[in-house]
Amino acid sequence: RQIGVGKESDVFEATDAEGAVLVLKFHRLGRTSFRAVKSKRDYLKGRTQYSWLYLSRLAALKEYAFLKALCERDYPVPPAVECNRHVVVMGLADGFPLYQVRKMSDDVATKVIKQAFELICRLAAHGLIHCDFNEFNLLINDDGDVTMIDFPQMVSVQHRNARMYFDRDVFSVAKFFERKLGYRVTNAPTFEEQMRLAREAAAQAAAEGGGSADDLSRSLRASGFSHEEQETLEHYVDQYGNDGDEAEDVRSADDEDAEGNLEAAGEDAEGN
Numbered sequence: 001r002q003i004g005v006g007k008e009s010d011v012f013e014a015t016d017a018e019g020a021v022l023v024l025k026f027h028r029l030g031r032t033s034f035r036a037v038k039s040k041r042d043y044l045k046g047r048t049q050y051s052w053l054y055l056s057r058l059a060a061l062k063e064y065a066f067l068k069a070l071c072e073r074d075y076p077v078p079p080a081v082e083c084n085r086h087v088v089v090m091g092l093a094d095g096f097p098l099y100q101v102r103k104m105s106d107d108v109a110t111k112v113i114k115q116a117f118e119l120i121c122r123l124a125a126h127g128l129i130h131c132d133f134n135e136f137n138l139l140i141n142d143d144g145d146v147t148m149i150d151f152p153q154m155v156s157v158q159h160r161n162a163r164m165y166f167d168r169d170v171f172s173v174a175k176f177f178e179r180k181l182g183y184r185v186t187n188a189p190t191f192e193e194q195m196r197l198a199r200e201a202a203a204q205a206a207a208e209g210g211g212s213a214d215d216l217s218r219s220l221r222a223s224g225f226s227h228e229e230q231e232t233l234e235h236y237v238d239q240y241g242n243d244g245d246e247a248e249d250v251r252s253a254d255d256e257d258a259e260g261n262l263e264a265a266g267e268d269a270e271g272n
Helices: 034-039 051-072 106-125 162-180 191-207 217-222 227-240 252-271
Strands: 002-006 009-015 021-027 080-084 087-091 138-140 146-148
Touching: 021 051, 051 080, 051 087, 051 227, 106 146, 106 162, 106 191, 162 191
Parallel strands: none
Antiparallel strands: 002 009, 009 021, 021 087, 080 087, 138 146
């Protein structure tokens, strides 16, 4: 059954032969900007007839490579299972999209914001920026624990627009909590500070003979994703961007449940 619709992907719930619940994500890059993609195909190296499928295959390969690497480093992400053509198979994450939440206690909001900013900073320490880190790509469970999803647009901290993407990720979190939930966000991380910390960590690791820092962008190259393919996908991200995946979640009936669950979680936290 279909459980989600994004501007450039369709998400389905399925089961394997043993009955385990899985999630199938069908990438459809260019669906909402197809005319723009058709008019600017110079970077697709002559691939015109199947440009959307080519881009979608690249997105799936990249997402699977990063998802697998993040799982191995205990990031709160869905477990990676398999990738085939433009489809990524992953485990079902515990939670519902953050954008469904209408009310949240201060205690839960503080916990969620802290986790969100820590994830942004932790990714930067591993050499990556999410580039679409917002309420549409963060899941939250009844305990206020956050799961991060959607990775094909991630770029290296060495990307020419790295600072802009980092700042946008931070701003997206702050904007949601301030405008939608009325919670004022303070102590937001900055790109300069994270790069300074990363340099210090790298210098310390080198001094201790521990080698170079753990750069997750290497995991993408190790997966067989070529430099040319990476440039093609980054060009798409730069041209058509990720200004917030304003997804239409087909489980809209869960909105009220999500609101009630978070209110209950907040009351429990206040009572303890």
